[in-house]
Amino acid sequence: MALTLPVHPDPGHDEILNSGLLQELSHAFGGPFHFVLPDRFDTNLAAFRDALDEYGVEGKVYFAKKANKAAAFVERCAARGAGVDVASHGELREALGHGVRGEDLVVTGPAKAERLLRVAALQGGLVAVDSLDELERVLLLEVPRPVRILLRRFPPSQPKSRFGLDDDQLDAALQRCAAAGERIRMEGFSFHLSGYEMQPRADLAGELVELCLKARDLGLQADRISIGGGLAVDYTSAEHWQSFLTEQRPDDYHAQKSFTASDFYPYHSPVAGADALRAVLAAHPHSTGDSLAVRLREAGVMLLLEPGRALLDGAGSSVFGVQGVKDRAGYGILTVDGTSLSLSEQWFNSEYLPDPILLTDRRTGDGPAYLACVGGTSCLDSDLLTWRKITFPARPRVGDLIVYPNTAGYQMDSNESPFHDLPLPAKVVLQRESGRLRWRLDHRTAL
Numbered sequence: 001m002a003l004t005l006p007v008h009p010d011p012g013h014d015e016i017l018n019s020g021l022l023q024e025l026s027h028a029f030g031g032p033f034h035f036v037l038p039d040r041f042d043t044n045l046a047a048f049r050d051a052l053d054e055y056g057v058e059g060k061v062y063f064a065k066k067a068n069k070a071a072a073f074v075e076r077c078a079a080r081g082a083g084v085d086v087a088s089h090g091e092l093r094e095a096l097g098h099g100v101r102g103e104d105l106v107v108t109g110p111a112k113a114e115r116l117l118r119v120a121a122l123q124g125g126l127v128a129v130d131s132l133d134e135l136e137r138v139l140l141l142e143v144p145r146p147v148r149i150l151l152r153r154f155p156p157s158q159p160k161s162r163f164g165l166d167d168d169q170l171d172a173a174l175q176r177c178a179a180a181g182e183r184i185r186m187e188g189f190s191f192h193l194s195g196y197e198m199q200p201r202a203d204l205a206g207e208l209v210e211l212c213l214k215a216r217d218l219g220l221q222a223d224r225i226s227i228g229g230g231l232a233v234d235y236t237s238a239e240h241w242q243s244f245l246t247e248q249r250p251d252d253y254h255a256q257k258s259f260t261a262s263d264f265y266p267y268h269s270p271v272a273g274a275d276a277l278r279a280v281l282a283a284h285p286h287s288t289g290d291s292l293a294v295r296l297r298e299a300g301v302m303l304l305l306e307p308g309r310a311l312l313d314g315a316g317s318s319v320f321g322v323q324g325v326k327d328r329a330g331y332g333i334l335t336v337d338g339t340s341l342s343l344s345e346q347w348f349n350s351e352y353l354p355d356p357i358l359l360t361d362r363r364t365g366d367g368p369a370y371l372a373c374v375g376g377t378s379c380l381d382s383d384l385l386t387w388r389k390i391t392f393p394a395r396p397r398v399g400d401l402i403v404y405p406n407t408a409g410y411q412m413d414s415n416e417s418p419f420h421d422l423p424l425p426a427k428v429v430l431q432r433e434s435g436r437l438r439w440r441l442d443h444r445t446a447l
């Protein structure tokens with residue numbers, strides 16, 4: 001039996017796939033494209049806000065913009081009063097240009113460029129300071145009002161992290177903030193952990209609440225903490241994921257490529273999205289005393305979070321046209337009209353595992369299934385969108401479409417380039433209006 005990893009059933013997505021619109025768009029653009037679904041973003045945002053409300057915790061959601069460049073998502077943030085987490089001047093400009101207010105921005109990233117710091121400060125954004133020398137640069141900014149800052153905490157549980165201030169540096173930073181008077185407003189602390197476990201986030205958040213109390217003794221505002229992102233997305237069922245991991249072996253991949261479980265994103269998470277936030281709020285930091293939610297409420301500390309991937313769950317897919325089909329011993333090689341640069345996971349010695357879906361005009365299901373990997377149209381041997389030999393319901397034909405589902409979180413555009421003078425795939429915004437599926441191009445400002 002060939003390996004399979006189907007995404008969770010999604011009737012709304014099926015409707016789009018069956019509408020005939022994707023074939024029209026592929027024809028219109030003459031190449032690959034991504035579609036994004038801002039309504040799904042709204043639903044995900046509302047779910048995070050509901051979780052905060054349930055726990056009686058005051059909070060604010062910032063969309064981590066690096067997860068997708070589409071303007072459509074930032075436009076939704078602006079319309080819904082959500083914040084945006086930016087880490088470059090370009091991201092800042094995009095957010096402001098699409099209506100996000102300066103005060104709704106949080107600026108993360110290491111050693112931020114002077115231009116980014118200055119414009120963020122002028123716009124009243126919240127700057128997560130990553131080092132003592134960055135704090136000095138913030139203090140040197142010539143701006144007419146106090147610069148709002150958070151101090152980013154080095155995560156002791158992740159000693160390999162290059163981010164944040166350690167204990168001694170935090171002490172020094174707090175003294176510096178206290179002495180800086182009106183030049184800055186020290187609003188609290190932040191962290192961002194890699195991985196998707198909830199208890200380490202609750203533990204560190206608990207410590208930051210204590211740090212807020214300590215900072216207040218120095219006369220600082222310290223009334224909010226940011227727990228960053230890293231709230232998991234659940235792409236597939238536990239059952240499918242388990243059997244995938246136990247069964248996969250090099251024979252399942254083109255060129256006998258081998259992956260270990262730790263090479264892959266955890267495509268199944270029992271607790272994901274807004275439920276992951278609930279789990280953090282309900283957890284007891286260091287497994288003692290009160291829950292994080294209670295500690296936040298009692299200390300009067302607001303909870304900021306910066307989800308990227310989790311806000312984009314189900315909010316878009318990527319569509320490629322089949323440009324060629326050739327047979328190899330025991331399987332085939334499809335070549336599609338784009339490259340693996342439009343499926344970023346392929347660039348991290350990993351693979352985007354959710355099964356791609358074949359859209360064809362023919363009836364499928366009667367003919368023999370067809371096993372094939374999916375290659376890009378570049379001249380690189382390593383340019384595969386899927387190394388795995390996928391079981392397609394029929395032998396694909398030139399002109400059929402291959403849809404990679406649920407790609408809005410990080411897959412679409414972090415690595416795209418006009419390599420080979422291929423045009424960048426278009427981004428199409430799809431929305432249902434009065435029962436009708438409508439499309440438009442995304443409004444991203446060209447760079």
Ligand SMILES: *Cc1c(COP(=O)(O)O)cnc(C)c1O
Pocket residue numbers: 064066067085108109191192228229230231306307308309310
């Ligand atoms: C990347 C990043 C995020 C978003 O992470 P997700 O895993 O997509 O939720 C949030 N905050 C910071 C500081 C980041 O670097």
